Amino acid sequence: MKKIETIIKPFKLDEVKDALNELGVQGMTVSEVKGFGRQKGHVELYRGAEYDVSFVPKIKLEIVVSDDLADNVTKTIAETAKTGKIGDGKIFVSDLGDTIRIRTGEHGEAAI
Amino acid sequence: MKKIETIIKPFKLDEVKDALNELGVQGMTVSEVKGFGRQKGHVELYRGAEYDVSFVPKIKLEIVVSDDLADNVTKTIAETAKTGKIGDGKIFVSDLGDTIRIRTGEHGEAAI
Amino acid sequence: MKKIETIIKPFKLDEVKDALNELGVQGMTVSEVKGFGRQKGHVELYRGAEYDVSFVPKIKLEIVVSDDLADNVTKTIAETAKTGKIGDGKIFVSDLGDTIRIRTGEHGEAAI
Amino acid sequence: MRIILLLITGFMAFLPARAFAGETSSLDSGDTAWLLISTALVMLMTPGLAFFYGGMVRRKNVLGTIMHSFMILCAVSIVWVLWGYSLAFGPDIGGIVGSLEWFGLTDIIHENAPAAPTVPHLIFMMFQGMFAIITPALITGAFAERMKFSALLVFSILWVTFVYAPLAHWVWGGGWIGNIGALDFAGGTVVHISSAVAAAAAVMLIGRRKGYLREPMPPHNLTMTILGAALLWFGWFGFNAGSALASGTLAAIALVTTNTAAGTAALSWTLAEWIHRGKPTALGAVSGAVAGLVAITPAAGFVSPLSSIVIGGGAGVLCYFAVSVKPKLSYDDSLDVIGIHGVGGTWGALATGLFASLAINPDGANGLFYGNPSLLKTQAVTVIATYAFVFIVSIIILKLIDWTIGLRVSEEDEFNGLDQAVHGEMGYHFGLGGGGFSPTVHTKAEAISPKPAPVEINKAES
């Protein structure tokens, strides 16, 4: 089993989700994060004080998949989330020990 | 050391937290996430436009525990968070290299 | 490659970010979380009902770095985020299989 | 002003009579202006109440809770114009109810108000209508977060017809309560006690929220509650000082006692909880202000500013303890209609019997502290009669609804929240800060257009 974490641009979420869905990925977990990286932030002004905001809103997806699906999933994300502009984000892949589905108590790939 | 990540239904948080606490787990980190899976979302209506909302609010818990506690922890979560209905969530277990407690600089299991 | 996750006190974010930046870390991902641990929460009162709030707001940083930078990064975080008071937080280090930069498709350390 | 005009009228008796018989011959433009704006102020109280309540519920029910008050504003606006006003203020039938003679208002459009001869009948009608609107809206705090929307609509219409209208008639429309000399300047019994008693009936029948006393249910947005309280306080000037039905000293007295009681009660509630619990809360402060406004309502035009300090001070403390005791009794009057409007309204009705003074208002009466114990008795009788009447009829109405369409949403709807389940909306889509994009929704393409319009491609993606 692999755990795939990816940071993408927020407006790409639906596209990525749909693409993964077609691939057979049946579940994922999404959170709102702020990213810091090469992509520039912006400046805010409040009564003459200037704030330099370096964090950019991003979406983080966590997807647990069986080993054989993993490559396909990363490839699909890489394609769908790409705009070619700075700030498109990253995909991180790591090994997962076990998965349990709470509803049934199933373990391993059956639980995904 | 193991890192246990679990996605549960929001209203189960207190119960799970209390159960883990009794087990001797002394810390955990919680975040609000949106889940996509078998559980259905809902539909929203705004001036005649219909939005199909497929993401469901979930709570994500991250708990780092020593290897010997890990099984007990997963088991406790699986029991406490269970309602038997679709959407109860998952438990993901993975290995952790090291833990450091910032306050003291301690490493390893002592730092948990 | 290592994935370093750290839970810190919110007001330390800027300091930690700047210190890591100087070290050569060029990217990170931030999220708002609630922590449960040794640090006490607080009590809220609403029309005579008392709520015991045990969760404390924290910032979670995720930083992916090459193996050789990892030690320096954890050390820097441990120093910068430290106040010496309960609740300073943790650093968790784990192995990462692969990283992909979505914009370019690069893999591995080049993608960080 | 009016005295002068009367004198002039007499003096000029030789003038052709019709000049004075014109439809608006005795209208006073200042009194009318004050009633017009008072009506607007009281109207604003219902949205104010919607925010007061809406901020106190959980996020998932904010729209459902606001909708209760808002739809009552809409529905009772129509009911009042059609039959409500006629039942309450129409030609008296045996001291019990008004006739339906003024159904639809057609016959009274160009008249002056019988109860306030210097203002147009229609504005008196609408001013009273705003009271009829806010009263059922007050009740909704009791069954917040679980009432069926259709049941709410039916309940409000029936309740205004069969409870509010007769009660208003008894007190203000020429009915028996007014006739026995009870004093209710602006609706202590008619509005506050009656809504609280109906709330008690509703709480008994609808039961507690799922998870009550086990799950935390903190107010999701106290700033919204404070906004609501501010609008209520503001609107209450129209409510109480407008009830003078003229723009003169009596209105000024009522405005002053209203403001003073609100301030005092907010202070006394806050001090009580500061001493009792260790912290003065913002929710306590605004709840106290509302408690004070409730308590001064029946007394506003009958008592002195100094008395209003005592009335307000008492209201804050009494209501604070009433509200504090609720969890121990473990009934779920969710937003404390009983603790604030019931306790505060009853205290105010009795306090009127203590502090009323003919030196303040010669059309009123003296209370116990001014040597007249009988007024207190009359006030008590009124309170008890209101309790009994409102409770019985409210229970009947609620039971009928429960048997037919049901009072309560399904457990699943309650769990998911009224906003999503009943109204198909969410109060807030704060989503991602910067991008403004909410990851929780996507467009159901077919619902909106047969095929996604491929016209413009968003090339500016950052």
Add this chain to the structure above:
Amino acid sequence: MRIILLLITGFMAFLPARAFAGETSSLDSGDTAWLLISTALVMLMTPGLAFFYGGMVRRKNVLGTIMHSFMILCAVSIVWVLWGYSLAFGPDIGGIVGSLEWFGLTDIIHENAPAAPTVPHLIFMMFQGMFAIITPALITGAFAERMKFSALLVFSILWVTFVYAPLAHWVWGGGWIGNIGALDFAGGTVVHISSAVAAAAAVMLIGRRKGYLREPMPPHNLTMTILGAALLWFGWFGFNAGSALASGTLAAIALVTTNTAAGTAALSWTLAEWIHRGKPTALGAVSGAVAGLVAITPAAGFVSPLSSIVIGGGAGVLCYFAVSVKPKLSYDDSLDVIGIHGVGGTWGALATGLFASLAINPDGANGLFYGNPSLLKTQAVTVIATYAFVFIVSIIILKLIDWTIGLRVSEEDEFNGLDQAVHGEMGYHFGLGGGGFSPTVHTKAEAISPKPAPVEINKAES
């Protein structure tokens, strides 16, 4: 009142004339009070509109959207005082426009208003000014989330000058529409139809938002929209009942029909969508209320309360379907100015031709249902003339702006949101709950002080 005074005036003819020629000799303090407060009420509508609209856009555009209305309030306040009022209500030039004789108002400060001789000219001026403010603000719903800020300012100033002022002159200032007997009590054509037609012109020229019909664009804060609607409803009492220009029966009639139509339309919209879509929404309820208020605007002082139920009921259903059909036509009138103000305003103008009654207002006319078909024709002519005039001049103004400074922000700015891109701000910094710290910003030290002041070290870190 006024009748009496007139009689007295005659009776006392032997008194020195100058006593009656004083600057305020015929002012009525009650009428003046009503106009003063009505002006304040109508002023509040523009912020109300800002919230009504602001809650409906995405979070990233909330300030930009509110700023549209707010800056129009500021800019048109000045335009109106300088030349706008004079163009609209100044001495008539051929039934087409007012002269610039009253530029800067200097000459009229101590006069009574010619159109309302019992109130000061200045308050009539300002009351009308508030209408001139809200009308361009209404248009901004059409091009929300993409209009250039400078373009917005220029557009509003030109539009008030070349569209609003002449149109107001035609209808109320002694111009041809008023002269042919068309009825527009409080601005059905002048305010609502005209803003909707300008909205249509703007939508045609500025085009759709990026991602429209492909990305979800749910309202980011419906509680803000509801607050806006509540303030609009409240302010509309000043808008419509204030348009009686006196504090008497006519104001009372207008207030009642206004309230009734709002309530009925909210109910009928909600019922329509309940039946059609399965759920009654809160956005539907407040949209319906606004639709009802729009529709009753031209009719408020001419129709009976019963007629206002029909007018409101029709408005709710008609506007609901107009709004529902929009996505199918796939033009992007973002916040439905056409669907609500265009459809509701047109329905109201025609409904006035159906329901107006001399029995309600002897200074009005009878409509079709009271035996006079010609009024309906006059109303229709007015509507069509307004369509044509407003559309043509609006297109010209918009084209000029597009050629010179441009109408639309860059794609990147649109993507990032107006708040950040145009105004350099964010609506909300909710950041972390407990610590109150927002992780998204840090201080640019040099911008604030040459070197970070090392004076105080925060030792209390929790």
Add this chain to the structure above:
Amino acid sequence: MRIILLLITGFMAFLPARAFAGETSSLDSGDTAWLLISTALVMLMTPGLAFFYGGMVRRKNVLGTIMHSFMILCAVSIVWVLWGYSLAFGPDIGGIVGSLEWFGLTDIIHENAPAAPTVPHLIFMMFQGMFAIITPALITGAFAERMKFSALLVFSILWVTFVYAPLAHWVWGGGWIGNIGALDFAGGTVVHISSAVAAAAAVMLIGRRKGYLREPMPPHNLTMTILGAALLWFGWFGFNAGSALASGTLAAIALVTTNTAAGTAALSWTLAEWIHRGKPTALGAVSGAVAGLVAITPAAGFVSPLSSIVIGGGAGVLCYFAVSVKPKLSYDDSLDVIGIHGVGGTWGALATGLFASLAINPDGANGLFYGNPSLLKTQAVTVIATYAFVFIVSIIILKLIDWTIGLRVSEEDEFNGLDQAVHGEMGYHFGLGGGGFSPTVHTKAEAISPKPAPVEINKAES
């Protein structure tokens, strides 16, 4: 109107005198209506200010900041009724202060107001009371996010008693400033300059917020700030036009100059920052509007609409630069009381000395530009006297409090935020969108009920 009545009075001298000696014989219902509603409008300004300020602080202090204004509203409401009004407007003692003869108001309830003989004394009292309330509330912007709650209460009560009441007496109550002919139509010195000077004293004694100029402190909710500004603008019509104390041309003039100055100042602030910083901000727009309202306050009933454009325009630019310079001077007047109310108020007081005109208000005076340089001198003297008096007494009061109960919360409380630390609440529990559940709280079972009620098990869990 009033002229007529006077004439009638004379003409009918043979009528029995008592008809004209009745308590309300000379009341004007229109004037009274205008004062009643103006009082309500000014009351609403204090919650408006609470939101204006509340939106600008960090999320963790939103309730604490709102509570400052709200509790001042409550506490000063009582102080004013008891002794405040008597000190300020009671029978004069040597031009310095009023006597305590009117303590508790008992003796004046049925009188007409000496300063405004056509309205009831009580409404004049309450109208003035609302000014006494908002003035200390304005100060709270200076020490926001760190003031002790008990200190705030004590400070406000003492400050109203020892600073506000005497100052109001000097200017309006028969004291020396009024007697030397200084003009302050609605409180430029009494309200704005005095609050800003007290703010400066407070800032000096209480010191800067922890982290000021090192940590980012962006406004947490600008939409709340805009709502507050909208309510302030709306209420300011009562503040300024109500200060005419009658419903006539003077009120109309004041209303027009008020609105015009607000709009102009918002525009000029926004343009200044657009040019200076590159972006026109929403916070700038509303801050500018408030600056304009402040500046026009002393001038409102003395200057022409055209002059109000200049006064407003100047206020926007001056206050923008005053506020911009603050971080460089690194004192922490957190919400810019000095920059806006101090600078704007001083500019307004002096501008009155420039632009006042007898042609506008024959009861006023001519300013420098109308040939009378002495008024400017009088205005300057008044400003300086106010600076000195307010600063000295404010410092004394603050020092006394600092020595006894302390001015400032502990470092830990400041870090955690006033809401949690002082009030035991959170402004928002937005928690999880869908479930409405906030993961940050759980019920302390014993606090609520001895044992968790096991009655209902939530089976509907989704």
